[in-house]
Amino acid sequence: MAAMITLTINGKTVKAPEGTTVLEAATDAGIYIPTICHHPALEPEGTCRLCIVEVSGSLRQGIRVSCIQEVKKGLVVETETEQINKQRRLILELLLGRSPDTPYLIDLAAKYGVTTSRFLTGESNDCVLCGRCVRVCRDEIGAYALCFANRGSARKITTDFERLSEYCIGCGSCAQVCPTGAIQVEDRGDQRKIYTWDQVLARFKLERCDHCGTPFAPKKYLELINKKAYQPKGLELVDYVCPECFKKRDRVSGRRQAAALRKSVVKWSVPR
Amino acid sequence: MNSKKSEQIVISVCTGTGGVAAGGYKVIDAFEACLRDSGLSAEYTPRTHKVGCRGFCAKDVLVDVAMNGQTATYQFVTPERVEKIVAEHIIGGEPVKKWLVKQDYHDFHSKQQKLVLANCGRIDPESIDEYIASDGYQAVRKALKMDPEKIITVIKESGLKGRGGGGFLTGIKWESCRRAKGDIKYVLCNADEGDPGAFMDRSVVEGNPHLVIEGMIIGAYAIGSTEGYVYIRAEYPLAVNRLRLALDEAREKNFLGENIFGTDFNFDIKVVLGAGAFVCGESTALMTSIEDKAGEPRPKYVHTTDRGLWGKPSNLNNVETWANVPMIIEKGAKWYTGIGSETSKGTKIFSLVGKINNTGLVEVPMGIPLRDIIYSIGGGIPKKKEFKAVQTGGPSGGCIPASHLDMPVDYESLYEAGSMMGSGGMIVLDEDTCMVDMSKYFLDFCKDEGCGQCTPCREGVAQMVRLLVEITEGKGTMDHIGILEELSGMIKETSLCGLGKSAPNPVLSTLQYFRDEYEAHIIEKRCPAGVCKALTTFTIDEEKCTGCTLCARNCQAGAIFGEKKEVHFIDQDKCVKCRICYEKCKFNAVQKG
Numbered sequence: 045m046a047a048m049i050t051l052t053i054n055g056k057t058v059k060a061p062e063g064t065t066v067l068e069a070a071t072d073a074g075i076y077i078p079t080i081c082h083h084p085a086l087e088p089e090g091t092c093r094l095c096i097v098e099v100s101g102s103l104r105q106g107i108r109v110s111c112i113q114e115v116k117k118g119l120v121v122e123t124e125t126e127q128i129n130k131q132r133r134l135i136l137e138l139l140l141g142r143s144p145d146t147p148y149l150i151d152l153a154a155k156y157g158v159t160t161s162r163f164l165t166g167e168s169n170d171c172v173l174c175g176r177c178v179r180v181c182r183d184e185i186g187a188y189a190l191c192f193a194n195r196g197s198a199r200k201i202t203t204d205f206e207r208l209s210e211y212c213i214g215c216g217s218c219a220q221v222c223p224t225g226a227i228q229v230e231d232r233g234d235q236r237k238i239y240t241w242d243q244v245l246a247r248f249k250l251e252r253c254d255h256c257g258t259p260f261a262p263k264k265y266l267e268l269i270n271k272k273a274y275q276p277k278g279l280e281l282v283d284y285v286c287p288e289c290f291k292k293r294d295r296v297s298g299r300r301q302a303a304a305l306r307k308s309v310v311k312w313s314v315p316r
Numbered sequence: 317m318n319s320k321k322s323e324q325i326v327i328s329v330c331t332g333t334g335g336v337a338a339g340g341y342k343v344i345d346a347f348e349a350c351l352r353d354s355g356l357s358a359e360y361t362p363r364t365h366k367v368g369c370r371g372f373c374a375k376d377v378l379v380d381v382a383m384n385g386q387t388a389t390y391q392f393v394t395p396e397r398v399e400k401i402v403a404e405h406i407i408g409g410e411p412v413k414k415w416l417v418k419q420d421y422h423d424f425h426s427k428q429q430k431l432v433l434a435n436c437g438r439i440d441p442e443s444i445d446e447y448i449a450s451d452g453y454q455a456v457r458k459a460l461k462m463d464p465e466k467i468i469t470v471i472k473e474s475g476l477k478g479r480g481g482g483g484f485l486t487g488i489k490w491e492s493c494r495r496a497k498g499d500i501k502y503v504l505c506n507a508d509e510g511d512p513g514a515f516m517d518r519s520v521v522e523g524n525p526h527l528v529i530e531g532m533i534i535g536a537y538a539i540g541s542t543e544g545y546v547y548i549r550a551e552y553p554l555a556v557n558r559l560r561l562a563l564d565e566a567r568e569k570n571f572l573g574e575n576i577f578g579t580d581f582n583f584d585i586k587v588v589l590g591a592g593a594f595v596c597g598e599s600t601a602l603m604t605s606i607e608d609k610a611g612e613p614r615p616k617y618v619h620t621t622d623r624g625l626w627g628k629p630s631n632l633n634n635v636e637t638w639a640n641v642p643m644i645i646e647k648g649a650k651w652y653t654g655i656g657s658e659t660s661k662g663t664k665i666f667s668l669v670g671k672i673n674n675t676g677l678v679e680v681p682m683g684i685p686l687r688d689i690i691y692s693i694g695g696g697i698p699k700k701k702e703f704k705a706v707q708t709g710g711p712s713g714g715c716i717p718a719s720h721l722d723m724p725v726d727y728e729s730l731y732e733a734g735s736m737m738g739s740g741g742m743i744v745l746d747e748d749t750c751m752v753d754m755s756k757y758f759l760d761f762c763k764d765e766g767c768g769q770c771t772p773c774r775e776g777v778a779q780m781v782r783l784l785v786e787i788t789e790g791k792g793t794m795d796h797i798g799i800l801e802e803l804s805g806m807i808k809e810t811s812l813c814g815l816g817k818s819a820p821n822p823v824l825s826t827l828q829y830f831r832d833e834y835e836a837h838i839i840e841k842r843c844p845a846g847v848c849k850a851l852t853t854f855t856i857d858e859e860k861c862t863g864c865t866l867c868a869r870n871c872q873a874g875a876i877f878g879e880k881k882e883v884h885f886i887d888q889d890k891c892v893k894c895r896i897c898y899e900k901c902k903f904n905a906v907q908k909g
Contacts, residue, residue, distance in 0.1 A: 090615040091769040093810045107809055112615045134806045138775035162799065163779045173774070192610065192768070195593060197778035199768030 051119040052101070066110035066121055067095050077123050078132065078152060080139075081174035082111040083221050087183060092174050093135055098122040107131075129156060137161045139172050146170045148224045170226035170241055171201055177218035177227055185268070187211050189246065190218055201226075203245050212238065212246035214262035234259035253286035260286035325362035325406060328380040329393075330437065332369025332522050333515070333554055338376035339394060340366070346395035350402040362406060368523020370437025371677035372424055375417065381405055389417045420695050424674045427692045429655070431663050432639045433679045436523030441558050444565035447526040453571060455642035459534045460579050462645075467538040468494060471641070473649035475661035480506055480597075480634030481709070481738045482814070483727045486641075489631060493621040494539045496629035501541040503532055504625065504632040505585075506602060507548035507555070510594040511710030512761065514741035516665040517635035519677050521548065521555040524639070525562035529585065531638030533571070534645055536583045539631050544585040547602050550592060560587055594711075594765035598813050599632050600624075601767065612767040613813035634739065636665055657683025660726035664740055668694050671701065671746035683724040686716060690744060701746040705829070709738030711758045711765075712818030714825025715751065734825040736818070750847035751830040752837055756784040758822040766815055773816030776807040780823060788848040792838040801827065846908030849893040853909060856897075858883045860905035867897035867906060 046061035053070050060069035065088065070077050081092035088111040095110045101120035103113075107128070110121070122128070136153040141163030143149050149172060153159065173192075178201065181190045189212035193202045203209040214236055216229040227245070230237045236248040250259035251266060261284070270281035327347050331340040347364045362383075372378065375391040381401070388411045390401060397415060405411045430436075439446040447453070459467055472487025493501060505528060509517040521528060532544050548556055563585055566572045574582045588606050595601050596611035603625045605611035624630025640662060644652045656662050660682035666689065668678050673695035680689060690696065690703065697703050705715040714735030716723070723729050727737050745754065759781045768774045780803050783796045804820035811817045827834065836842050843851040856867070856876075861883045868876040868884055875891040878884030886897070898906040 089769070090812060091771070093771050093812070096810055108617070109615060109812075112617055114617070131806045131810050134776075134802065135771050135810065138779060139771060141779070142775065163775070165778075173768070173771075175769070194768070195595070196762075196764045196766045196768045197774055198764070199774060 049115045049117050051115050051117070051121065053121045054123055060115045062115070064115055066097060066099075066108075066113045066115055066119070069115050070110065070121070070123060075123060077110050078155070079111060080152070080172055080223055081176060083176050083180075085184065086176060086179045086221070088112050089175060089179065092172070094132055096128055096131060098125050098128055132156055133158050138163050141165050142167070142169055143172055143224065144168055146172070146224045146226075170224045172224055172226075173199055173201065174223060175201075176221040176223065177201060180217045180221045181212075185213065185215055185217055187213050187215075187268075189213070201240065202243060206243060208244065209246045212248075213264035213268050214238065214246060214248040215265045215268070218245075231259075236262060251284050253289055254283045255285055255289040258286050258288070260284075325381070325383040326365050327362060327406075328365045328367045328382070328438075330368075330370060330376055330378045331366040331441075332373070332376075332437075332519055334369060334373030334376045335378065336554065340377045342395045343377050343379065343393050343398060346398035347402065350398050351406075354402060354407060366440055366442070367438060368436040368441045369519040369677060370523075371428075371433065371519070371679075372421060372674065373677070374675040375421065378417070381411070384409070389421065390415050391417045391421065420674060423695065424676065424678075424693055427684070427688055428679050429663050429681045430679050431643055431655070432520060432527070432636060432665060433523070433677070435527070436519060439524065441523050441525055442561055444526060444562065444569060447524070451646075452526055452642075453530055455646040456530050456533050456537075456571070457577060459537060459645050460577055460581060464494065464538045464540065467534065467645065470649045471538070471644060474644045474652040475649075475656075476637065476640055476644060476652070477660065477727060478634060479636035479640070479664065479739065481712070481736070483737055486633060486637055489621060489633070490535065490539055492619065493541075493629050493631040496622045498629040500543065500626075500628045501539055502625045502628060502630040503536045503539060503541045503544045504602070504606075504630055505532055505544070505546040505548075505638055506597060506599070506632055506634045507546055507552075507559075508590045508597040508602060509549060509552075509635075509739065510597050510765070511739060511741045512758075513667060513669040513743050514710060514739055515667045516677065516740045518549075518552050518555050520635050520639050520665070521552070521559055525555075525559045526566065527639045527642060528559075528635055529562060529566055529572070531641035532585060533576070533583055534641050535631065535633065535638065537581055541631070542582050542584075544583065545588050545606055545625070546585060547588045547590060547596070547606060550589040556587065556589065563587065593767075594761075595767045595813075595815055598815055600813065602632065603630060610767075612769050613815070615812055636740070655681050657681075657724055657726045659728050664725070664737070666740045666742045668742050668744065670707075670742075670744035671697055671749070672744040673698050680725070682726045685722050686725050687721045689725065689742070690721070694744065697744070697746045701748060704745045704747050704749055705751070707735075707743040707745060707754065707758075707822070708741065709736035709818075709821070710741045711761045712736065712815065712821055713738045713741070714821045715745070715754075715829060717829040719829075734828050735821070748845055748847070750788075750843050750845035751826040751833045752784060752788055752843075753845075753847045755822045755826045756781065756788060759784060759819065762815065762819040766819065767813075770810075770812040770816060772807045773811045773813075773819060776803050777816075777819050779803060780807075780820065784823070787834065787837050788843070789850045790837070790841045790848075792834075794835075794838055796838065797827065797831075797834055842909070846895070846898070852893055853888060854886055854891060854893065854895075854898055855907050855909070856884050856886060857905045857907050860903050862903055862905070864902070866900050866902065870896050870900050872896065 048059045058073045077095045079095040090109040090112040096107050097110045099108050102116050102118035133156050136158045140153050140161040142165050145168045178190045181187050189209040219227045219229045234250045238245045248262035251263050252259050274281045329344050344364050377393045379390045379393045381388050468490050476486040477483045507517050572584050591605050591611050593611050596605045598613045601611045601613040620630050653661050663679050663681050665679045678693050705717045707715050730737050763777045763781050766773045786792050804824050807820050836844050846852045863881040873890050873892045875887045
């Protein structure tokens, strides 16, 4: 059990285990801090800069990003000062400039009173470059199918050489973590397509369930589950069972497998 | 022939980047061929000698001829001129006066204080023996007999500050890296010099690579590191080759490797080629790049001295910082603190470029008045134009206007004036430079060269560029200035890394000193310097035009008409505003407005 640290957020005394971030501590205490690039399942990267907070007390007074700053004894955090909100509004306005038609961003910006943008870029791109998809693919799945291309303002999300990815396993995690729905997964018959606003990232043939015959998951994905969930336990995934059929089978032995496969029926695509 | 028989004649030819580009190697070949044919070799043993950059690249190829205990320096030497120099000077004993360097060469050097660059341009950078012969590798021998803590104390007392831009006290950095917990520690050298118009580090590595290596060995010993990396720009092939050669030579002599200098200390240095991105010069981005990842900065809430390269304590210093270390160890902190200003110690190398007569590399003591650099060393502004400002600190720096010419050049004064030391770029601007256009250039550079991770820098800088483009096109409003200031503040406060935090500086400092120029663009729709094409028209003053036809002959657009010895005129529909007529006219008859 990690030692508990006491700090102050917006005048409220908050206790959090050592090693947690200010953002986590605030969220646990019911204090809202806006963020786009942060996702609880992913390592924080601190790039969207929306979660900025003002710190003082045991740290030199200044602005820090709360998704990276760890809690510290005696830390005093203010999440909604005038200065912080001023900068936040400007960041939101900039993002709105590149994604003026993205519902997620419109809602988030509206929370801070930003409804129009002086920074329209002339295009409307759902991707806000938060990088969640790249991180989940790289750090959690280990597929390295998605990456950032180019530098500076030309940065974008794509696959290697902007071709159909060889490394994508078709799990759809990218679409699931995408806050804006810029990445979509579409299953049609036994074909799965993963695509963005301007590029098809990968295509797959879905394997059929050995029991009901419904196409349900790409082979590479099932292989990964076999490798990550079965083989470490000395098991081997021999038959393909879709999640629906799983529920009907022997519940005791199937529970673990069902848990592993449940991901594939989650509605990962945020509706546009 | 009046030389003594035993005397050796040494012909030193500049083979820095400037020298090589101007034909340095061809000049060496020409000398060798000429000396062979002259049949002198047996008796007088003249030898050619390649040396690094001595700073005055504008006069390359520079050649020193040392004989009779005297050294004569030639400028603009070409292979064709070699024969005459050999015949008249080396054989005849009389220097070829018309090709010798002029007063400006001596002025360029007289106010400089060459410590780091002392051996650049004097020794052969590809020979470890020459470095050793000029007391090289003495400091490290001394250091290895010292207690590591004592070395850190000396560096701390010397007041040496990081020369790469941050200006952090080197001794403090070393100390925190030494104190950091970790089985492996790294010392890193940042040779990823990317500022436009900067070539300080390049010249040091090309001219005296062993100095940097020696500094790194001392640092590694003091910090307790056994592994070093030099992250060097792949765009510097000559520097890379010379550095690699120097490392091989040092390994051969057991100055690197295991049990170096006969002690039980092990240390070696690897060379990593830069990935061609400006942002890779930022410390954390440099480290991720060495780790074979995309060179993108990481948030630095934990210092890299605690968790840097591969999560291990890492000490990163710039080339010039490392190159300062051996002399501090050798001559002591007290000697070092005697040089420079109250708060900034030692010397600083600047690359002096732009609208300046003596373009080149200069090393001056900290605290020297800016005026001395521009006028005494730099020789003033060409074509008798007026000095407007000097841009220091690269794309992240700012402008120092003419009113500040007498300020001392050190970390603190530059910062107070709204600019920064940076790594030592100094771009001189004259009256024909438009400050809005210049800000646009630097912001555009940052827009393309930032990594693009964080929103403020990626989106904000791109928007600032858009606003500046609109102003230079005459579409600006006074609101543009307000929005520029608003964005600048936000980007400075909330960006992830140093590049973003300093990207708005060129705009902020030009707004501070040259706001009237912005306003002229916006309100009067006029570019005072006549640079912004949309806001400039060129006309010919009928009173002054002599009809010499020079402008018409040079006009690439065919926009100038007029008979010989009669007043010319410019067809505004055809004029592409290239400024050639303005530059060419000898009678100031071409007016911009």
